[in-house]
Amino acid sequence: MLRDITLGQYFPGKSIIHKLDPRTKIILTILLIVMLFTGDKLICLGIGAAYTLMAVLLSRIPVKMFVKSVKPILPFLIITAAFNIFIIDKGDVLFHWKAIKITTGGINVSVFMIIRIVLLVAGSSLLTYTASPITITDAIEKLLSPLKKLHFPVHELAMMMSIALRFIPTLIEETDKIISAQKARGASIDSGTLRERAGNLISVIVPLFVSSFRRADELATAMECRCYNGGEGRTRLRQLRTSACDYIAAAVTVMFLAAVIAADKML
Amino acid sequence: MAILKTEQLTYTYSPGSPFEKTAVDHVDIEINKGEMIGVMGHTGSGKSTLIQHFNGLLRPTSGKVFLDGEDIWADKKKIRDVRFRVGLVFQYPEYQIFEETVFKDIAFGPKNMGLDEADIKKRVTETAYDIGLTEEMLSRSPFGLSGGQKRRVAIAGVMAMQPEVLILDEPAAGLDPAGRDAILSYIRKYHEKTGNTTLIVSHSMEDIASFADRILVMNSGKIFCFDETKKVFARSEEISQIGLDVxxxxxxxxxxxxxxxxxxxxxxxxxxxxxxxxxxxxxxxxxx
Incomplete structure (x- = not known):
């Protein structure tokens, strides 16, 4: 039941996008967001869309995966669009009834907003599709490392993230097992009345907590046994390296961003 | 009369995806009332998947499971009753313990059956005695017990439902030799006392050789052999070849x-x- 949830959506591959340094990918994703939200002319959005499409195609990840990533935000899209249509009062009035007024301006903005959000989600899914969670964590640690000077616990934060990510599948498996065991004792977890189900949930949550604490304890002992004492002087198994590809990708992105800004200012 | 019977039972994990795997492949078995069956198989042989069909935790991809001559999936609403009649103890069952006291935890199953207080109390004390837990332990928190004792509490939790068929998946796994012998002998005594049908899953023949009437050996989702204990051991060499220890x-x-x-x-x-x-x-x- 729980196994069907896709977590850690990493899609192994050998495309150019996969080969980019995860740090580059994080920065480029941020630039993409900036690009999509700069300017409100059609041409700006067009350039942003072209950029996203190019990245998607280069990644060689099936397009239907991106459709899947957009699906969960559909309700959010509909609400946003509805708000914009009904609230913005600009341009020609197309429909007027009592307090409800639909204008061309409103429709424009809401269509823009939908396209923007879809591109935003597709673009950021590209990051999680082409970089494994562990490399993303590594990259975040590196990118945030200047904050260490301000005594911000960057390494600890990254370590916590990697541990959390590492244990998601384990905990899913564990939950599955506990649910089965309690079902075998007659607990109604996926059937029965809501009251019964809520009551029986305790029989799943308590063992899950107990085993999480046990695992945390074991992990801490194992880490201590290997003399783990924080990030000080620690070397890494996977070194992050930038290559020519990264610089090219960065240059292309900056050019697109410049084009968007130029288009917004001049046209 | 067979109490448990499967007909061309097949189960496939994640059908249609690249991870598709047939764990149980067209299995026909008949288990008679009152038998003590040993189920053996290597990791991934499909034995755990198979036993989860007996109490309806898994629904066969194709094929049927009969309990006392009735198809357990004939009426989906009755599947919970099947779970009371076929008790399944999972591997490392101590991880399913959740109540504040040993008594309450053992009582969870019987309570779900809708029994009255007096009956529950009787069953819990009886079962605790049968599995070697003292009266004094019943009021204690299960989380303070030793590993072996926790294991017994969890097994008692299923036994207290007094199932007609009791299935235990690796009941002795991870215990020290003394704990292993104790658990197995309690299970055996319980079987002799109640005359129920018992299935013990194990990858170690040592555990089940001495008291199983028949042994079912699974290999890559199929029945490798299912026969009287001594006949199975007559094929000890073949059994070693499929990676099992004799x-x-x-x-x-x-x-x-x-x-x-x-x-x-x-x-x-x-x-x-x-x-x-x-x-x-x-x-x-x-x-x-």
Whole structure:
């Protein structure tokens, strides 16, 4: 039941996008967001869309995966669009009834907003599709490392993230097992009345907590046994390296961003 | 009369995806009332998947499961009753314990059955006694008990439902030898006392050799063999080949056979081996 949830959506591959340094990918994703939200002319959005499409195609990840990533935000899209249509009062009035007024301006903005959000989600899914969670964590640690000077616990934060990510599948498996065991004792977890189900949930949550604490304890002992004492002087198994590809990708992105800004200012 | 029966039982994990895997492949089994069955198989042989079909935790991809002659999936609403009649103890069952006291945890199953207080109390105390838990432990928190004791609490939790068929997946896994022997002997005594049908899953023949009536050996989702214990052990070499361990004493006698000392019969318990050797020596006039 729980196994069907896709977590850690990493899609192994050998495309150019996969080969980019995860740090580059994080920065480029941020630039993409900036690009999509700069300017409100059609041409700006067009350039942003072209950029996203190019990245998607280069990644060689099936397009239907991106459709899947957009699906969960559909309700959010509909609400946003509805708000914009009904609230913005600009341009020609197309429909007027009592307090409800639909204008061309409103429709424009809401269509823009939908396209923007879809591109935003597709673009950021590209990051999680082409970089494994562990490399993303590594990259975040590196990118945030200047904050260490301000005594911000960057390494600890990254370590916590990697541990959390590492244990998601384990905990899913564990939950599955506990649910089965309690079902075998007659607990109604996926059937029965809501009251019964809520009551029986305790029989799943308590063992899950107990085993999480046990695992945390074991992990801490194992880490201590290997003399783990924080990030000080620690070397890494996977070194992050930038290559020519990264610089090219960065240059292309900056050019697109410049084009968007130029288009917004001049046209 | 077979109490449990499967017909062309097949189960496939994640059908249609690249991770598709048929864990149980067209299995036909009949288990009779009151039998003690040992289920053996290597990791991934499908034994755990198979037993989860017996109480309806998994629904067959194709094929049928019959309990006492009735298809358990004929009426989906009755599947919970099937779970009370076929008790399943998972591997490392102590991880499912959640109540504040041992008593309450053992009572969880019977309570779900809708029994009244008095009946629940009777069942819990009886079962606790049967599995070697003291009266004093019942009021304690299960989380303060030792590993072996927790295991017993969890097994008692299923036994207290008084299922017609009791299935235990690796009940002795991870226990020290003394704890293992204790658990297995309690299960055996319980079986003798109640006359229920018991299935014990294990990858170690040592555990089940001495008391199983029949042994089911699974290999890559199919029945490798399902026969009386001694007939299964007659094929000890084939069994070793599919990666299962035969009892040490069987290995000793296999080596003796290879060296030309064929004692002619299948040996899988130390006691039997002793008698056999004594007999041979006696007939040769050595000792006795």
């Amino acid at each position: 009892p040490q004493i069987t290995k000793v006698f296999d080596i003796l056979k290879r060296k030309g000392i064929d004692l002619g019969r299948e040996v899988y318990t130390v006691g039997y081996a002793r008698d056999l050797i004594l007999d041979v020596l006696k007939s040769k006039g050595g000792i006795g």
